[in-house]
Amino acid sequence: MSQLLLGCIADDFTGGTDLASTLVRGGMRTLQVVGVPDGPLPDDIDAVVIALKSRTVSCEVAVSESLKALHWLRAAGCQQFFFKYCSTFDSTPSGNIGPVADALAEALGVTFVVACPAFPENKRTIFQGHLFVGDLLLSESGMRNHPLTPMTDANLVRVLQQQTHKLVGLVAHGIVRQGVDALSLAFRDLEAQGCGYAIVDAIDDEQLYAIGHAAASHKLVTGGSGVALGLPDNFRRAGLMGEHDAASTLPYIDGLGAVVSGSCSLATNAQVDCWRKNRPSFALDPLLLANGHDQVSEALEWARDLIHAGPVLIYASAEPESVKYAQRKLGIEAAGELVESALSAVAVGLYHMGVRKLVVAGGETSGAVVKALGVRALRIGALIDPGVPWTVGLRNDPVALALKSGNFGSVDFFEKALANAP
Structure with missing residues (x-):
């Protein structure tokens, strides 16, 4: 098995593919697996995304399956971990985003975690802690009628706070736009104030890169695929990964x-x-x-x-x-x-x-x-x-x-x- 750098857990299949494609765009050779692997993976990969079906199952099942995935990723030698959920923060008042993030953080001994589902390229942005879908608040978008996870509140601080006993803070746009150093300081300040999570504003890809770079030393990062944009560069700057221009090459399929x-x-x-x-x-x-x-x-x-x-x-x-x-x-x-x-x-x-x-x-x-x-x-x-x-x-x-x-x-x-x- 190769020395994996980034281990990811996605709460559904298409979300896993979305994240994997983001990493591939960053030059990270990435494999998506369906459920926890039961055998060795190819040696030419830098990241693996374990795609679960945990978005709409019970919290207990979601936590259990996510912890099994984390156990496999840790045994494989991953240096950083990413919990991927939807860019529309799909969940119910009881979970599953908060309970799964809590369980992963506890297992890793982590006390502070970034939470950023923004995906500006697909018109999902966060401003003052509120999630927008295009020009509409999440609660006014089509997601309000989702058959399984209707989203009727656009305030992500409030939504996540309902799902965790940890204090949820906010890194607002005024800080985010100042860049990596300001973000790093804000993360440390919120942790010192007792926050276990920070919803982080982002309205464009440049801000997502900055958030990813500021989280380089974080053992666990959570969010949509957008916040993973900056993660491949972190490994490259640390000398752990080279350039892989052909990371997205696929074989021809006839049919x-x-x-x-x-x-x-x-x-x-x-x-x-x-x-x-x-x-x-x-x-x-x-x-x-x-x-x-x-x-x-x-x-x-x-x-x-x-x-x-x-x-x-x-x-x-x-x-x-x-x-x-x-x-x-x-x-x-x-x-x-x-x-x-x-x-x-x-x-x-x-x-x-x-x-x-x-x-x-x-x-x-x-x-x-x-x-x-x-x-x-x-x-x-x-x-x-x-x-x-x-x-x-x-x-x-x-x-x-x-x-x-x-x-x-x-x-x-x-x-x-x-x-x-x-």
Whole structure:
């Protein structure tokens, strides 16, 4: 095994891919693994991202799985650790961001931790402790209607404080814009005041680089992928890592293309609508699935006649009203599990038809698809859109996967992704 420098724990699959792509852009050779590895990794990597499915499970399970990942990363010799959560701070009043961060900090003997989910490239910024999505406060954005983690408060200090017994402070924009030295001093001052966490403002990438540089000596950093922008340079300056210009190179993958989508976010719904205008699509309905209707077989039969002429879309994405109706009828968890199970079965069926370039929309859907395809590790390639790279799943017959968080990507993302597949 190589000497790993940075060990990362992501609370969902697409979030892990987002973080891995950020590190690759910084020249860090990065591998994403699905769950805690059960064997040796390739020796040519500087960072590993362990992608869990811990965002919406119980706090107890999230903490347990995260600590198992941390134990593996420490045994692998990692020098710094990163807990990655969504740039929209997806969580409930009871967790899971706070409880997992608390557990990781305690295990590492850390008393002060930065928390910064900002991702300006994708229009997620933090100002005076408030998270904005574009020009809207988080609480006024589409995230207020998220089916699993509705975000109704944009004040991140208040949100995180509900999830931890530690005091949560703020490093506001007036300090952040002064750069690395001011940030380092602010971190020390807050720790001296008894704060266990600091929400850190950031409105552009330059500030994220500064935050990352100021956290060079921190054993644990938490946030969205944006705050990881400055971490590769830290290792390079310390003489621990060289230049790796080809960190994002992926092998060519030959095969058909397709899209499966389970996300019901505003961005994904717009992408589905864009595709449906000119390209073939098939909609799954959780209520029909629950009634025993074999829509998976129907979708695959439909695709079999079309897919050799061009990519197809099979989706369960829907507008918020439809999602809430299905959840009331079936229960939130049951509805989600039905969709994930169906789409992962669809993905396996498409694979058997010769699909080797697959775009997947939605974090939970991506996790289910990756597991169903038997992929345990992903090589990370170049970005398609901010936060979404192509990857290649390492298996005997490799498959190219673009795993997209529901909120990410331009309106024509599906078409763009397949046009630039490895």
